[in-house]
Amino acid sequence: MTAGAVLYAGKDDDGTAAAPPPPATSGSSATPGPSAVPSVTAALPSGAPSALPSLLARxxxxxxxxxxxxxxxxxxGSRYERVDLATTTDCSEGMSPELAALIRQGQGCERLTAALFTDAERRSQVTVSVLSFRTVQDASTVFAMASMDPVTYQVVSLDPPPEAGLPTVPPGSAGVFRRLMTVRSVVFANGQWGDGAQTEEAAITAETEDLLQYADDNVVAYEDPSSV
Incomplete structure (x- = not known):
């Protein structure tokens, strides 16, 4: 497993996590579109398991x-409720255009599965996503680019379904972005307060990282059973 860099979208003057920058308008040249995604080639990670061919055959x-x-x-002892679960083999549906363009440079994504969690107080909304690839190199490329620029190369957060009784996070709200890499997957976690608050950054960061680790442990136990 490889831990993602501890990055925020930015910082406001009061030290809280800032919202991601707004999307570029048609007249803006500050933010490159998907066509500007760099060409990236990743080598096989040095710590790859010796049984990699058989693991990838699963x-x-x-x-x-x-x-x-x-x-x-x-x-x-902390408790969370999973209020939504979604999965697709058309991975581009659940990510930024830049991340989708990056993945198209390789052999592609096989499945994207995302779960939305809330804490016992039903204040937080943390989307944890598992993006699984055909090759380790593609997973490594996505992990590296998302670590360098987590806002541009991100998996989108789930909105709570009506039956969950949770508010939809206001657009442009502050968020915490984390990720881990397993054998052939990248596990993403995006955490926000349901009301879009930019306070208690340490608390939402801890919840996001804890749920990320929970999912990562599940993925590693499946992808490389001998490592656990």
Whole structure:
């Protein structure tokens, strides 16, 4: 496993995480579009398992394996509810255009599965996504680019379904972006307060990182059982 860089979208004067920059308008040249995505080639990671060919021969992880429970209790006693679960083999549907363009340079994504969690107080909304690839090199490329620029190369957050009884996070709200890499997948976590608040950054960061680690442990246990 490889830990993602600790990056925020930015900082406001009060030290809270700032919202991602607004999308560029048609007359703006400050933010490049998907056509400007750099060409990136990644080598096989030096720490790749020796049994890699047999591991890659297995099917990619299924939604119920990545996110097996609706009610999650972590080792520290914190509890979370999974309020939504979505999966698709058309991975471009659930990510930024820049990330989709980057993935098209390689052999492609096999499955994107995303789960939306909220805490016991139902204040937070943390989307954890598992993006599984055909090759380790493609996973490594995506992980590297998302670590360098987590706002541009991001998997989108899920909106809560009506039956969850949660508000939709206001557009442009502050967010925490984290990621980890497994054998052939990149696990993303995007955390926000449901009301879009930019306070208690440490708390939303901790929740985001804890749920990221929970999902990452599930993915690693499936993709490389001998490592756990």
């Amino acid at each position: 099917p990619v992880i299924r939604p119920e394996q990545a996110f097996p429970a609706k009610s999650v209790r972590l080792d520290d």
